[in-house]
Amino acid sequence: MTWAEVLSNRHIQKRFWKLVASMCKGHLDNVRPLEDTRVVQARHTNKLSLRPNKFSNFHLSSICNPRFYNFVAVKLTIRKTANMREFSTKDSFVTNVQPQLDHSGHKITVVGVGAAGIGSAFSILTRSVSNDIALVDSAQDKLEGEALDLQHGSSFLHNARIVASTDYAVTAGSRICVLTAGARLKKGETRFDLLQRNVEIAKNIIPQLLKYSPDTILLIVSNPVDILTHIAWKISGLPKTRVIGSGTNLDSSRFRFLISQRLGIGLSSCHGWIIGEHGDSSVAVWSSVNVAGVRLQTLNPSFGTDGDDEKWSELHQKVITGAYEVNKRKGNTGWATGLNVSGICEGILKNSRNVYAVSVLVQGLHDIKEEVFLSLPAVLGENGVTDVIIQPLENSEKAKLQKSAQVLSKVMKSVKW
Numbered sequence: 001m002t003w004a005e006v007l008s009n010r011h012i013q014k015r016f017w018k019l020v021a022s023m024c025k026g027h028l029d030n031v032r033p034l035e036d037t038r039v040v041q042a043r044h045t046n047k048l049s050l051r052p053n054k055f056s057n058f059h060l061s062s063i064c065n066p067r068f069y070n071f072v073a074v075k076l077t078i079r080k081t082a083n084m085r086e087f088s089t090k091d092s093f094v095t096n097v098q099p100q101l102d103h104s105g106h107k108i109t110v111v112g113v114g115a116a117g118i119g120s121a122f123s124i125l126t127r128s129v130s131n132d133i134a135l136v137d138s139a140q141d142k143l144e145g146e147a148l149d150l151q152h153g154s155s156f157l158h159n160a161r162i163v164a165s166t167d168y169a170v171t172a173g174s175r176i177c178v179l180t181a182g183a184r185l186k187k188g189e190t191r192f193d194l195l196q197r198n199v200e201i202a203k204n205i206i207p208q209l210l211k212y213s214p215d216t217i218l219l220i221v222s223n224p225v226d227i228l229t230h231i232a233w234k235i236s237g238l239p240k241t242r243v244i245g246s247g248t249n250l251d252s253s254r255f256r257f258l259i260s261q262r263l264g265i266g267l268s269s270c271h272g273w274i275i276g277e278h279g280d281s282s283v284a285v286w287s288s289v290n291v292a293g294v295r296l297q298t299l300n301p302s303f304g305t306d307g308d309d310e311k312w313s314e315l316h317q318k319v320i321t322g323a324y325e326v327n328k329r330k331g332n333t334g335w336a337t338g339l340n341v342s343g344i345c346e347g348i349l350k351n352s353r354n355v356y357a358v359s360v361l362v363q364g365l366h367d368i369k370e371e372v373f374l375s376l377p378a379v380l381g382e383n384g385v386t387d388v389i390i391q392p393l394e395n396s397e398k399a400k401l402q403k404s405a406q407v408l409s410k411v412m413k414s415v416k417w
């Protein structure tokens with residue numbers, strides 16, 4: 001078929017120029033066939049492609065597939081105009097039909113790519129909590145290394161989008177911002193020893209996060225987590241329901257693990273809660289420890305007390321020292337922390353309304369008078385904390401919880417912020 005025959009056929013003409021016009025829209029002011037246009041190829045496709053030629057003009061190859069004719073390919077030259085962008089391989093097969101959105105709607109920022117932060121990012125990605133992650137750290141090389149390492153593995157994930165920068169602009173549009181930046185526990189230190197250093201860091205980071213994600217939910221992990229959550233709430237001006245500390249959710253996991261080990265029953269069937277401070281004054285709610293609704297305390301009235309021959313109370317002691325023991329051996333608790341963070345994020349992003357032991361403002365609950373953040377079981381949804389569960393605590397448990405609140409209130413009063 002000659003070029004003249006091709007162009008004289010109205011069916012082909014209509015289809016061809018429609019394709020040319022849609023492809024060249026906004027880029028070309030003149031599209032015309034050259035005299036020497038000829039059949040170049042026959043393929044089973046009707047895709048259009050633009051390719052630069054050596055004369056910096058652009059050749060348009062089109063394969064028309066009219067119903068009543070053989071496959072015909074034509075080639076023509078298009079004059080380049082001033083506003084024409086450079087054509088790339090991408091342009092030869094991708095046709096943009098509207099601007100892309102930058103935000104996925106489930107973006108999570110993790111600030112701090114130390115053990116806790118990168119453990120969180122890894123867990124969020126591998127558990128498919130979100131595939132849209134922004135990482136920030138002040139240590140540029142470490143940040144770039146961690147980001148590249150994750151990006152290189154992302155073909156094993158589900159279309160992960162991992163961005164990283166020391167510039168907080170990269171965090172824009174985050175549904176959740178996780179704060180794990182700061183000093184970590186060294187041998188012999190308690191979480192309170194990190195206080196003033198981490199307060200300074202949080203003061204610097206939180207306004208930058210809010211600048212780019214004003215409606216975000218802040219999930220504080222850096223220690224001492226209850227105090228930093230309180231400070232984050234004050235600095236951010238966010239509603240109390242949108243500032244959450246990871247709290248004793250990890251302690252509760254440690255507790256359940258230990259109960260499960262001791263009973264030889266699967267962890268997800270062993271229920272137990274640690275509430276109060278994420279630290280030395282935490283409270284084990286022995287009265288509600290149960291398996292299949294069987295409260296262990298009804299079988300052993302001294303369960304969890306100092307007078308218990310079976311010494312179940314040692315489990316709580318192991319929870320308190322758990323982080324110190326792991327830190328002593330490997331310097332961080334990154335995996336457990338990461339799994340904990342991803343679980344909490346999942347509850348929020350998926351609007352699960354599951355219950356987590358997280359640090360929330362508890363003034364007025366369980367007769368706590370002080371304005372403090374500490375952990376109670378709380379229902380999480382996509383707008384943050386929706387409900388707090390008031391467990392029917394025994395008097396001794398309630399007294400310990402109130403003591404924990406006093407400890408935190410005293411520390412809070414000592415903070416310079």
Ligand SMILES: NC(=O)C1=CN([C@@H]2O[C@H](COP(=O)(O)OP(=O)(O)OC[C@H]3O[C@@H](n4cnc5c(N)ncnc54)[C@H](O)[C@@H]3O)[C@@H](O)[C@H]2O)C=CC1
Nearest residue numbers: 112114115116137138139181182183184221222223332337
């Ligand atoms: N609440 C919890 O359950 C847990 C809390 N943590 C706490 O999380 C924090 C981090 O712990 P790790 O990751 O083990 O420590 P790490 O030392 O491995 O990482 C800390 C990261 O923060 C970065 N950083 C420091 N200042 C920064 C700033 N101004 N801006 C941005 N990035 C900054 C550092 O460059 C480093 O990459 C500690 O405070 C630790 O105690 C850790 C595990 C569990």
Ligand SMILES: CC(=O)C(=O)O
Nearest residue numbers: 185223250323333337
């Ligand atoms: C470090 C810390 O707070 C934890 O692993 O519990």
